[in-house]
Amino acid sequence: MNTYDESHQEEVRSLIEQLSRYQKAYYVDNQPLVSDTEYDRLFDRLQYLENQYPSLRFPDSPTQRVGSDLDATFPEVRHTIPVLSLDKAYTDSELLAWIERTETKVSRDLGIVIEEKIDGISIVLYYEEGYLVRAVTRGNGTIGNDVTANVKTIASIPLRLNEPVTLAVRGEVYLPKDKFETLNSQMEVPYANPRNLAAGTIRRIKSREVAKVPLQIFVYEGFWEGETDFKDHLSILSKLSSYGFRINSNFAYFTKDAEQAKRQLGAAGLKGYAGAYADIASYIKEHTSKRASLGYEIDGLVAKVNELDVRSQLGYTAHHPRWAMAYKFESPQAQTTLLSIDLQVGRTGRVTPVARVKPVQVAGSTISSITLHNQDYINMLELALGDVVEISRRGDVIPAVERVIEKNEDSKGVYTMDPFCPVCGTALVEKGAHTFCPNSQCPAQVRGRIEFFISKDGMDIDNFGPETAAVLIEQGVLQDVPDIYRIDYRKVLGDLNGFGEKKILLLEKGVEQSKKRSFRQVLISLGIPELGKKGAQILIESGLDSMEKLLDVAKRQDVERLTSIKQIGEKSARLYIDALNNPAMQERIAALASFGLAMEEREEEHALVDESFSGQVWCVTGSFEHFNPRSKAMDEVVKRGGRTVSAVTNKTTHLLAGSGGGSKLEKAQELGITIVDEETFLAMLGEGAKKREEMQGEFSF
Ligand SMILES: NC(=O)c1ccc[n+]([C@@H]2O[C@H](COP(=O)([O-])OP(=O)(O)OC[C@H]3O[C@@H](n4cnc5c(N)ncnc54)[C@H](O)[C@@H]3O)[C@@H](O)[C@H]2O)c1
Numbered sequence: 001m002n003t004y005d006e007s008h009q010e011e012v013r014s015l016i017e018q019l020s021r022y023q024k025a026y027y028v029d030n031q032p033l034v035s036d037t038e039y040d041r042l043f044d045r046l047q048y049l050e051n052q053y054p055s056l057r058f059p060d061s062p063t064q065r066v067g068s069d070l071d072a073t074f075p076e077v078r079h080t081i082p083v084l085s086l087d088k089a090y091t092d093s094e095l096l097a098w099i100e101r102t103e104t105k106v107s108r109d110l111g112i113v114i115e116e117k118i119d120g121i122s123i124v125l126y127y128e129e130g131y132l133v134r135a136v137t138r139g140n141g142t143i144g145n146d147v148t149a150n151v152k153t154i155a156s157i158p159l160r161l162n163e164p165v166t167l168a169v170r171g172e173v174y175l176p177k178d179k180f181e182t183l184n185s186q187m188e189v190p191y192a193n194p195r196n197l198a199a200g201t202i203r204r205i206k207s208r209e210v211a212k213v214p215l216q217i218f219v220y221e222g223f224w225e226g227e228t229d230f231k232d233h234l235s236i237l238s239k240l241s242s243y244g245f246r247i248n249s250n251f252a253y254f255t256k257d258a259e260q261a262k263r264q265l266g267a268a269g270l271k272g273y274a275g276a277y278a279d280i281a282s283y284i285k286e287h288t289s290k291r292a293s294l295g296y297e298i299d300g301l302v303a304k305v306n307e308l309d310v311r312s313q314l315g316y317t318a319h320h321p322r323w324a325m326a327y328k329f330e331s332p333q334a335q336t337t338l339l340s341i342d343l344q345v346g347r348t349g350r351v352t353p354v355a356r357v358k359p360v361q362v363a364g365s366t367i368s369s370i371t372l373h374n375q376d377y378i379n380m381l382e383l384a385l386g387d388v389v390e391i392s393r394r395g396d397v398i399p400a401v402e403r404v405i406e407k408n409e410d411s412k413g414v415y416t417m418d419p420f421c422p423v424c425g426t427a428l429v430e431k432g433a434h435t436f437c438p439n440s441q442c443p444a445q446v447r448g449r450i451e452f453f454i455s456k457d458g459m460d461i462d463n464f465g466p467e468t469a470a471v472l473i474e475q476g477v478l479q480d481v482p483d484i485y486r487i488d489y490r491k492v493l494g495d496l497n498g499f500g501e502k503k504i505l506l507l508e509k510g511v512e513q514s515k516k517r518s519f520r521q522v523l524i525s526l527g528i529p530e531l532g533k534k535g536a537q538i539l540i541e542s543g544l545d546s547m548e549k550l551l552d553v554a555k556r557q558d559v560e561r562l563t564s565i566k567q568i569g570e571k572s573a574r575l576y577i578d579a580l581n582n583p584a585m586q587e588r589i590a591a592l593a594s595f596g597l598a599m600e601e602r603e604e605e606h607a608l609v610d611e612s613f614s615g616q617v618w619c620v621t622g623s624f625e626h627f628n629p630r631s632k633a634m635d636e637v638v639k640r641g642g643r644t645v646s647a648v649t650n651k652t653t654h655l656l657a658g659s660g661g662g663s664k665l666e667k668a669q670e671l672g673i674t675i676v677d678e679e680t681f682l683a684m685l686g687e688g689a690k691k692r693e694e695m696q697g698e699f700s701f
């Protein structure tokens with residue numbers, strides 16, 4: 001045995017103390033103190049020292065047990081299965097070496113399943129005779145927190161299985177990236193990433209609040225009570241899927257030769273990539289680059305031995321199974337210096353501090369500005385100008401400042417926002433955690449409001465862009481939204497450079513046509529905080545289908561009428577009411593009504609909305625005759641209620657394939673996604689339109 005000296009012992013003790021502190025911040029408070037990279041570096045150093053000097057391996061070491069996320073506010077329950085962490089590799093050669101070592105150990109060829117390592121929170125679902133009886137967090141691996149009521153709000157978790165089996169299912173609960181961005185933008189103190197938000201949500205006290213966060217789950221292991229005839233992981237996945245669980249089909253299966261892998265995968269009735277060991281390195285490489293295009297966060301891949309008898313033979317350490325190995329991605333983090341903080345005034349008057357940092361590359365793009373949300377967020381980070389900060393950007397998610405690494409040399413204190421609007425000089429006011437410029441005539445707000453009103457997300461006025469708006473504002477004729485319908489464009493723009501006869505004509509036509517937009521669109525265009533497409537639809541569906549009704553609810557301060565709608569929380573309700581009671585808003589609404597804009601939802605409109613692509617998720621590849629650029633094709637999908645994505649995943653329902661489609665086409669074929677050519681697509685567009693015309697006919701008398 002190696003002998004150690006006191007300094008080693010000291011280092012080990014200090015590492016244990018540090019790591020335990022970081023674990024609590026990460027697992028329990030959901031506010032990490034250091035980056036994962038830094039945490040993993042310390043963890044590996046500890047593991048190294050313990051391997052060198054086994055007598056320094058203390059029972060309280062984080063390497064000897066699972067990092068605990070136990071939370072005293074929830075009941076504790078004992079797990080009936082081992083709920084452990086994973087051993088980690090950081091390079092493909094480390095991973096391949098592990099596979100080789102394992103094969104040597106058991107002296108036989110193995111099948112290796114490689115799954116995505118979902119960056120969410122670990123959950124164990126316990127079923128008894130087919131019924132979900134408990135959902136438990138990982139806890140310390142032996143004991144976890146009972147969060148059943150909260151987990152039951154996740155729609156994709158079956159409450160009852162189609163067989164009366166008793167089993168435990170392990171899975172990862174996560175928040176899709178796009179949902180994270182929307183939700184986080186409404187948070188008082190936003191979270192740095194989807195994992196933290198999801199973890200915070202699962203531990204909310206009120207399940208009703210949890211239900212408002214669209215959490216998702218992928219399950220990846222099952223432990224049945226009693227004898228089963230499963231021989232491998234593939235059969236387990238296939239069985240779980242047949243029970244109705246959500247299985248991530250983005251996985252791969254490798255054996256010595258690819259043919260065997262294909263056969264086994266086919267026999268299990270699973271989709272996925274099949275390959276030979278020799279393909280593992282390239283699979284990892286390709287998957288690493290795909291990471292950003294996925295709809296959810298992954299922080300690595302997990303390689304697992306497929307054969308269950310080998311799994312029992314290999315067994316577990318107190319920290320991880322010996323039959324699995326995580327491959328951790330390099331964490332998309334970087335260090336840079338905070339140069340300055342600008343205050344941006346939005347259309348609602350909300351003032352957002354934006355960090356300007358020394359440009360730095362993170363996860364493939366250059367970052368120079370990062371939103372800091374509000375003063376609370378700055379205080380939480382204890383951020384000062386000149387500080388060296390760590391920033392992250394996971395996948396597509398907006399970059400975030402994670403923490404301060406080094407304080408500035410001039411010992412500048414924590415940055416505080418100026419109390420006056422940087423645009424109009426009005427004294428700022430606090431509302432909740434945010435700061436607002438209360439002057440509704442503030443030029444920044446006026447411009448923001450107008451730009452939003454004319455934009456695609458608003459009234460979608462053809463031939464009226466932000467540049468035109470800027471010119472009109474400068475001319476002094478466009479001071480608020482209703483002016484759009486008052487201006488004599490010919491008179492104002494006629495003599496200006498860049499505004500020819502044709503351009504003005506188109507502009508006038510665009511403005512005139514916009515008067516026919518639906519009430520729904522008018523409502524959204526008013527720019528009421530948190531009242532977007534979804535909000536408008538929910539309100540209208542609940543019967544609040546006219547401006548009169550909405551204004552009445554606001555006048556009576558009837559928060560309950562709004563919160564009685566399932567998807568509307570108290571905060572949004574108050575925001576809607578405040579906005580509608582604002583005198584400037586009421587004037588604006590009255591003026592818009594006087595120009596003939598829709599102030600109530602018309603029956604036929606409801607029916608006339610073409611929703612023929614609703615529920616579908618489209619991706620596009622190749623080039624087209626009728627759609628150039630091809631994004632025009634995707635616009636048509638969105639208009640008809642569909643969603644579009646930039647990469648083919650298992651959630652994609654349709655791929656529009658033009659000439660020269662490449663890897664996306666292959667991927668779609670692999671996943672069995674409906675592939676549509678241009679001609680078929682045009683026909684699909686036409687069908688919706690035809691139906692609409694028929695309906696219009698019905699309503700035209
Ligand atoms: N920044 C910090 O202060 C801090 C502190 C503690 C932990 N951490 C991070 O957490 C890591 C260790 O934490 P851990 O033990 O919770 O997680 P882990 O990284 O060791 O991974 C194990 C977990 O991966 C999850 N997982 C996701 N997809 C899976 C799949 N397909 N198959 C199996 N498991 C899957 C499971 O929940 C499992 O518990 C560290 O490496 C570090 O990155 C960071």
Ligand SMILES: [Zn+2]
Binds near residue numbers: 443
């Ligand atoms: Zn202002």
